[in-house]
Amino acid sequence: MHLACARRAGTITVAALAAFLSACSTQQVPSGLPSRQPAATARPAANTVPAQGEIIGSGETRVALLVPLSAEGNGGTVAGEIRNAARLALEDAGLDTLQIVVKDTGGTEPGASAAAASAVSEGAAMILGPLFAANVRAASVALGPAHPPTLAFSSDRSAAGPGTYLNSFLPGDLVRRIIAYAASQGVRRVVALVPNGPAGQLAEAEARRVLQASGGEVVAVGRYGYDNASMMAALQEVALSISDADAIFIPDGGNTPSVIAAALKGMGIDLSGKRLLGNGQWTSANLSDPALQGGWFADVDHARLNIFKGRYQQRFGAEPSVTASLAYDSVILASALARQGGAAAFTPAYLQTVSGFAGTTGTFRFLPDGTNERGYAVYEVTDGAARLISPAPASFTGGS
Structure with missing residues (x-):
């Protein structure tokens, strides 16, 4: 991101956040946030419980990122990409917007349970992750029925549930x-x-x-x-x-x-x-x-995704998997909500905005059952490449 953009990010209003980031990164990012303010709830005081884990950002609103950093194989690789994408997103939104606490699940159910319980005890307003379906279920149990909203990255729709939303690609x-x-x-x-x-x-x-x-x-x-x-x-x-x-x-x-x-x-x-x-x-x-x-x-929308991949590669020196884009969108969304009203803005009514959001892979929205709906494009294989023949929808209309 250009230095001028970085300097402005800390003071920009929520209403202009999506447009601002679009201009800085040459791509659209989650938009469609409700215009109304959250119910009158006092903004929480600065975090007083020490956070356990790597900390990204200095914001007043705390968000936990649960990823299998120490897992072997592809799981650990993708976890690193998710963490990098979260950092990139917060740099774009403003490092003073959120405090992201990265917690290693190890890719196991006990690890996910422990990380989720730790996140709640530290006052996280939202949980991002886990990655694997079994870990998502374990974290949901550990969080209890009245847990902070969760945006998990599993593509197994059976892992979704009330308050546990899947920001993923459902087959x-x-x-x-x-x-x-x-x-x-x-x-x-x-x-x-x-x-x-x-x-x-x-x-x-x-x-x-x-x-x-x-x-x-x-x-x-x-x-x-x-x-x-x-x-x-x-x-x-x-x-x-x-x-x-x-x-x-x-x-x-x-x-x-x-x-x-x-x-x-x-x-x-x-x-x-x-x-x-x-x-x-x-x-x-x-x-x-x-x-x-x-x-x-x-x-997904290849044009949007390729812009994100290019920015990620320029920042971290390697091309990411598509899962990293989900983490970027999740952090941008959390940042916008935090600017809208702090922890009070992290509610189902806001996350289930019918108009949805415009992310790095296209439009998406969360449904009451925790699953999602995404706008996909259709491509034709022509001369050895994918040629767009039916664009992804630019927006959602009506209810789910």
Whole structure:
């Protein structure tokens, strides 16, 4: 952030916060905060209970960030990115806006419980995290029924609940977006190839529901494990149905879409005229594969996300995962609420603002059951890259 922006951040009004940050970072950040003031509640005095953990910022309102910093593997890596993104967000909003206390859960349920209990004892107005679904549940139990609002980063919707909101990407929503778009373009008969397990079951069920609502159907389903025998068995199961289908739905990433396309062609199946459909995992696929050209997939707003990733990389020297963007948005939202009215502003009425917020990956809003709704875009694989063909919605209208 430019020095001039940093100097102004400490004194800017809440009403102008989103626009200010947009100008400084060349991207939109959470907006749509209620214009009314919170109920008359005295602003709490400065924190008197010593905080246990790394402290970011010097604000009067305290927020706890629960992440698995000491966890092995990818969990620890993502935790570091979340902490960095939180720091970047608070630098943008003004270091005097919040006091963020970083607490290491270790990636375990006992660790999450202990971190959550510690956060409450220290007077946290909001909990950000944990990352893993089991840790979110453990933290919710430790916090009790009247706990501070929590913005967790798990994509398992079963971890949501009253006061525990998921700021994440829920797989069913991505399926809904791509299948609904395909149906709007005349796709009626779809063959689905899904991985074994809960993710595949969810994708299959949501695809069936959306197609049935639009007059279409899933005509065949092949369920595979990640081994050659299982994959071939799944392809043989749907082979005869492909000739009469409009599209093939592959909600998986990595090399799976290319492997499936190559295997089907190797079986002598003509894929011409068959639209391949996918989800956000396709960003990890080989989009230069000729077999994937013309395929459609749903994902977050790449333009917004790439701006965030560029700023993060400039600040910390590495490209972050998309999860880091969720932490950035969460801190920006918490900062705006703190400026609006301190701890008194952290209420369900404010967090469940129907108009939602505009974040680093697009629009999002929290629902009363703790889940979220996000605006997703649709992309077409063209010349080895993702080309936007249906923009993400810029706002939400009406109720949830």
